[in-house]
Amino acid sequence: MTENSNGGNSESGKKLNFIHVQIEEDLKSGKNNGRVHTRFPPEPNGYLHIGHAKSICLNFGIAEKFGGKCNLRFDDTNPSKEETEYVESIMEDVRWLGFDWEDRLYYASDYFGKLHDFAIQLIKKDLAYVDDQNAETISSQKGTPTRPGIESPHRNRSIEENLELFQRMTEGEFDEGDKVLRAKIDMASPNMHMRDPIIYRIIKAHHHRTGDKWCVYPMYDFAHGQSDFWEGITHSICTLEFEVHRPLYNWFVDHLQETDYRPRQIEFARLNLTYTVMSKRKLLELVKDNHVNGWDDPRMPTISGLRRRGYTPESIRNFSDRIGVTKVDGVIDVSLLEYSVREHLNKTAQRVMGVLNPLKVVITNYPENQSEELDAINNPEDESMGVRKVPFSRELYIERDDFMENPPRKFFRLSPGTEVRLRYAYFVTCNEVVKDENGEVVELHCTYDPASKGGNSPDGRKVKSTLHWVSAPHAIKSEVRLYDRLFNDESPDGHKDVDFKEFMNPDSLKVLTECYVEPFVKDSRPLDHFQFERLGYFNLDFDSTSEKPVFNRTVPLRDSWAKEMNK
């Protein structure tokens, strides 16, 4: 009823964040001739994670909202960390999330030539110099945030000498670390980034695109603003830690570009999630040290991991909208992410009956070698998804937890002498419990009431509970992987620098091999999301090499239901 309770009043009806407000102001004041152009600029040094999804949704979302454009740009200025595999996975993930950069795919490496020319311009303006000192020395001369730095002895080299040295750097005459090009700004600036920052360094590594053409590479601060400028970016959105870089970003653009147009850097808070490690460095470590089975392991917070876990693009985009955009560095509870999947999957997922921990049930008054097909609803929230046939026969499997020989007071499911409903099928009553020599229950003998076909008895009698089940001879045996959070409840949030591996949850992956699902599943390969009724949300994992279906459970169990049963 009150659908516009968000206070926003944009055309799309979605919530306005502070960046939207800023853009509206820019638009009103006639900046950039009414253009809005953003970019998503990942470094291809790892797979994208849920934090990047926030940035993707923000940047592409702004373009959509204001009728502008959003570029995809790979910020590949450091060849020692970057790989083509990452480029490809990033493109796949952005597309999967539902965004399109059309023909606007760029690489910072496309600008290496222009950037190099700009470096020379800077030297010619006496705003850059070659420093021969090593990293340590340069670092020690930087001073501290509270104490000014001191100038390099090479700071006042002649323009000619700088030009020559930079040329020789470019030609590969020096080794890595021997020389760098620095901007000549202010060694006493209160902003550390303005104390003669390095703009070019020697790296003798193979670049994933330019190969061995270059051995000097521009630094982020030097390259980023210029790239934005050349692409006509109006709003360059980045995370909070770049706030102190902004003066430098502006300094480079101001000293190198001549028109009035200026891209504008705006910072927002990166996403932190509880129980979730999101630093690329740490995720890389998990992959490299085989703590997980690759970047797309369903326990990973990567977009590819979430995809295999069964998350939908819609659910991630909804999550993104829900968390908003601010400059407050906070921590979001993962339950909000999980809520977002459940919300979407509940509307769209195919319902299927399945048994994870089987207990055999024999319907003693049902004829042998007979079977029949019963109608089951595919999605109670969406009639258009129709119905399917579920085979029923004399031998069934039910969930082991659905039977108790000596039930406590509030246990209404199957126990000796009680009658329950098998969903979509019949009322059954348990008459006999078969045990093995260890006293373990191995089989139940039940009788069914043929008059209760479909799930209701003509005499109007009620049963207290409904079970789901599969027909033993028809069921497909499958493997089910139950994924839980990779990190346990004590794990620190966000990017805090601690030994995060101490907090890994040893039970984060359980593989169950004796599971049975309706045969329906076999014929519905294209439908990869299922809700196993009562058991949670699953998806078929196509990654499996085996012939049998393998399911990943998407949303971890919460214990409220179990708690209820233990009362």
Added chain:
RNA sequence: UGACCUGUGGUGUAAUUGGCAACACGUCUGACUCUGGAUCAGAAGAGUCCAAGUUCGAGCCUUGGCAGGUCAACCA
């Protein structure tokens, strides 16, 4: 003891030109039995970091504090 940024229920986000702080998640309670971890109904929970000031009236304005974050990579 520098510069920049940020402070609204447990969490996240709102609050038109200053007008009794709203929404979502989470939590708790109840209902519903063709299974819910679903759905529905309800409840608790902040007086907006603090202090002064301006004002009939301040989360929004002013001043001063306090707290937290970021910055000293030849990473991005």
